[in-house]
Amino acid sequence: MSFRTPGIGRRLTGRTRLLVPVLATLAVLIILFFVFAGIWTDLLWYRSIGAGFSEVYWTQFRTKALLFLGGGLLMVLAVGANLIIAYRLRPAYRPLSVEQQGLERYRAAVDPHRRLIAVVMLAGLVLLTGMSAAGQTGTWLAFMNRTPFGIKDQQFHKDISFFVFTYPFLRMVLGFVFGMVILSFLVSVAVHYLYGGLRLQGPGEKASPPARAHLSVLVGLFILLKAIAYWFDTWGLAQSERGRVTGPSYTDVNAVLPAKMILAAIALICALLFFVNIWRRGMMLPGVGFGLLVLSAILIGGVYPLLVQQFQVKPNEIAKEAPYIDRNIKATRTAYGVANVQPQDYSASTSLTDTQAKKYKETVPNVRVADPAVQSPTFQQLQSLRQFYGFSDPLDLDRYKDDKGVLRDAVVAVRELTGTASNASGWVNEHLIYTHGYGFVSALGNKVDVNGQPDFTQLNMPQTCSDALATPPSPCQLKIERPQIYFGEKSPDYSVVRTTQQEFDHPDEKEVKNSYDGAGGVSLGSTFNRLLYSMKFQDRNLLLSGAITDRSRILYDRDPAKRVEKAAPWLTVDQNPYPVAAGGRLVWVVDGYTTSAGYPYSQRINFGETTADSNTERPSLGRQRGLDLNYMRNSVKATVDAYDGTVTLYTWDESDPVLKTWKKAFPDTVQDKAALQTAFKGELFPHLRYPEDLFKVQRGILSKYHVTDAQGFYGGQDYWQIPNDPTSNNVTEPPFYLTVQMPQPKDQKVAQPPGFALTSTYVAKSNNNLTAYLAADSVPTSPTYGQIRLLKLPTDKVIWGPVQVQNEFNKIVSQDLKLLANQSAQVVPGNLLTLPFGDGFLYVQSVFTQSAGSAAGNNSAKIPLLKNVLVAFGETSGYGTTFEEALNKVLAGGGTVTPPTENKPDEQKPVATSPTVQAAVDAVNQAYKDAETALKSGDLTKYAAAQKTLGDAIKRLVEAQNAAPKATPSPTPG
DSSP: OOOOOOOHHHHHHHHHHHHHHHHHHHHHHHHHHHHHHHHHHHHHHHHHHTHHHHHHHHHHHHHHHHHHHHHHHHHHHHHHHHHHHHHHTTOOOOOHHHHHHHHHHHHHHHGGGGHHHHHHHHHHHHHHHHHHHHOOOOOOOOHOOOOOOBBBOOTTOBBBIIIIIIIIHHHHHHHHHHHHHHHHHHHHHHHHHTTTTTSSSOOOOOOOHHHHHHHHHHHHHHHHHHHHHHHHHHHHHGOOOOSSSSOOHHHHHIIIHHHHHHHHHHHHHHHHHHHTTSSSSOOHHHHHHHHHHHHHHHIIIIIIHHHIIIIIIIIGGGHHHHHHHHHHOOOOOHHOOOTTTEEEEEOOSOOOOHHHHHHHHHGGGGOOOTTTTTTTHHHHHHHHHHHTEOOOOEEEEEEEEEEEEEEEEEEEEEEEEEEEOOOOOOHHIIIIIIEEEEOEEEEEEEEETHHHHEEEEEEEETTTGGGGGSSSOOOSSSSSSSOEEHHHHTSSSSSEEESSOOOEEEEESSSSEEESSSSSSSEOOSHHHHHHHHHHOOOOHHHHOOOOOOOEEEEEEOOOHHHHHOOOOTTTSSSEEEEETTTTEEEEEEEEEESSSOOTEEEEEEEHTTOOOOOTTTTTTTOOOOEEOOOOOOOOEEEEEETTEEEEEEETTTTHHHHHHHHHTTTSSSHHHHHHHHGGTTTGGGOOOOOHHHHHHHHHHHHHHHHOOOOHHOOOTOOOOOOOBBBBBOOOOHHHEEEEEOOOOOOOSOOOOOOEEEEEEEESSSSSSSSEEEEEEEOOTTTTTOOOEEEEEOOTTTTOOHHHHHHHHHHHTTHHHHHHHTTTTEEEEEEEEEEEEEEEEEEEEEEEEEEEEHHHTTGGGOOOEEEEEEEEEEEEEESSSSSSHHHHHHHGOOOEEEEEEEEOOOOOOOOOOHHHHHHHHHHHHHHHHHHHHOOOTTTTTHHHHHHHHHHHHHHHHHHHHHHOOOOOOOOOOO
16 A cells, blocks of 8 residues: 655655756856966966966957867757758658667667757767867967068978978867868768668668768768878978988888879878769779779779888989988977078197196186085075075076176075974964065076185075175175065965965064065955955965955966966977076066977977986976977067066067067067067076076087088988986986187187186097087177087097096095095086086086085075085096186196185274274174074074074174274274
8 A cells, every 4th residue: 555645746846846957056156266367367377477467368269169169060050960961861661671660769768869969969969079179279370470581492392481380380270170071971870870871781772872972072071081181191291200200211212202293192082082982982992082082092092112221222322312311400400490500610729838827817717616416405404594484406507796896606596485384373474474485596607706605796585795894895786676586486375465464574583574665466346356266276265354454465386487388379388497686676577488399390209308308307397297398489589577477578589480470470489689689677687597498409419410421411420419427327318508718710819708607518429538528608798699519529639528537536535435424425417517618528516515414404404515526527537625726736847726806894903992892793603603503503593593693783783883082993803
């Protein structure tokens, strides 16, 4: 017996039927709102980074929308039309058979809902096709704004722009139409089969005449597209990888090229046979044509080129391939910007005369002994000052003037926020209070202090300089009005500023607070914006927090490199942005590259693999993306203001057609080169440098393409390789920024003065002997900026390479290494630097020591200190506590050098010192010693207290010196 109340089941079913569409609608609305949140917050971000960048967003948005809707609509029209045609061509009568009886059940299930099924299927097709088409935004924009190169390729006599911009677009369109025809064919076959137009079983014809005609047209279209594809393939041979180099080989030009054209003609005839089949019955002629096409593709397209390669090319490959290798050499050197690089013979003397020593003596004061790859922990321990600050690893290199106005190599970094204080967790601390880093730190590259620590020139919080201890004190060379780092490589994912909570600015006598007053970030003044960002970051606190006001702003996407990449999606950026103090501000400089994989005949490389070295193994840098490319220019210099996040793009390579194309696509986003010379009060321009990733690519290319003779290139006997970093295991040695004196070219009457350059070495393929030296002028104010010099060493002389020199250095200091090991000290070798000197090469390596306990995890004591400097020239090595001492041992009878002149006051006899000044001097010395003791013991609390005491003592000393009638002795810390 049933006790169910009548009608309840029906009412529940009715509610369910109502609930399902309501929930579905609600789900769709929520999804759409999340999509809208992403779109709108992106627009707000583009508006926040600088004038004109909102148009970058709208250009991309419009193009993506156009491609999404256009591609989806075309696909739906084509597939939908064929679906309707197939349905309308269904036979009125279907013969009785077991097959049709089985299909009848499916027809009965589908027929009542065929329109809904079609709509759902086509909607899904719109979504998938539209997303695929929208992903080709860059290809579309490049084609629509293409700029001629003014150079024609040697095979097809087309402007290079055709292969870089037009050919990828044509391939995109062809691929889309292929997909359209294939999907239409599959849908049509399914409908014809379901409704009896196609049969697999039973007597008689397997296809009704209307179905046969319909499918014949679709197959004919497919084959017609194949004919077009064969024609396009001929242009694609410009990127062929069949031969020894990229580009058309002998077999490509003399076998594959004519084969493609013949196959295109056969495919066209075959397509016509399928079209004719609309009027005639039977599949014999189309079938024969299709079979002929397949057979021709195998024989003409596959077997014939193989025979030509095997029996014509291989027996005489050098002669056959030489013209095509020559094309590749010329195109590759042009595409990578090294067409004018010619090897310069360099005697590479292994002995040094007095005259040679004096000739190169000018470079000695600037030889770098500081090492940005080793001293990051030292900066961390001596200058982080709080556990929530950190520095990049490796540090960066730049040039700054000393108090004499002389440019010196400098190790530089900014003190970035890496977290919060250990007792300050929670959302408010993480996002409202600890919002930014603080300060610029720099140290001389050519010297350290008496303790082996960096000789800081800009340091501490608030910002001071080493001259504060001078007598009398001199003003700092760098006046930084905005030392706060709101946008940096280590910045939090997001911070909210201008809230009711005061931000932690920096430690001083007590914690200094401040409130952001820049224009960076996006306003959170409206509840709507707060809702959008709470959804974006999935953080309800952004909506609910009472500390956020109508003045509050949110800062996010703060990494300089990623910021530039997002602002200019057509750029590939260098992985090593570097900070510059200019115009009273701190600014990040990011090098931007225009690249292409379509330059005809140019050798393709993998960008990630080519730029990998021992530095990219460090987390602060990381590897480049694995892009395939065969054209590269440093066309843009970009800056990111560390305080307000403003992104500015400047033209650097004004002749680059790829840059001109993107400037037309995104007008008013890239400023002229002249604006860069006056940016940041004109103080930024001298700090620009030759970019690392471009140099790595060029040195990789020149390891082979310094050979410009086709036969010599084919043999490969004179190929070079980039040496492994002798201080790492099986990892490529990075290039180094150095001040070097390059030898005078024979065609120049006046030698170039020593200059800042990016340098690297080459060794032989078969051994570790030095074979060549590469240097790119990195002084932007020089007329020779960007000039690449390649010094080629004689093949009949053995010149030690980096690995061999490192082995020799290890032997020299082996006894000291044993002694240090017994003292629980760890030896850390610095970069092994190579520089031209005295018609040969001078090797310089700094040797650092740190507590062995730090290697076991006690990072609080990890302070690499410079202990010794190793120098080698030829087969002579020197070892000393300073570079000058080591070099004098190498020079032997060839003269001596003296240390660079120190910037000290004139020496004078001691004078009476006032008690007030002397007490201040003693206080500075004692505070310095206390700080050193605390740091060596790993007690950061005592270290911070000592630093505070030291700052107070310095202030009292300066006040006392100003009040004193006579000069007083400088304090001598330690």
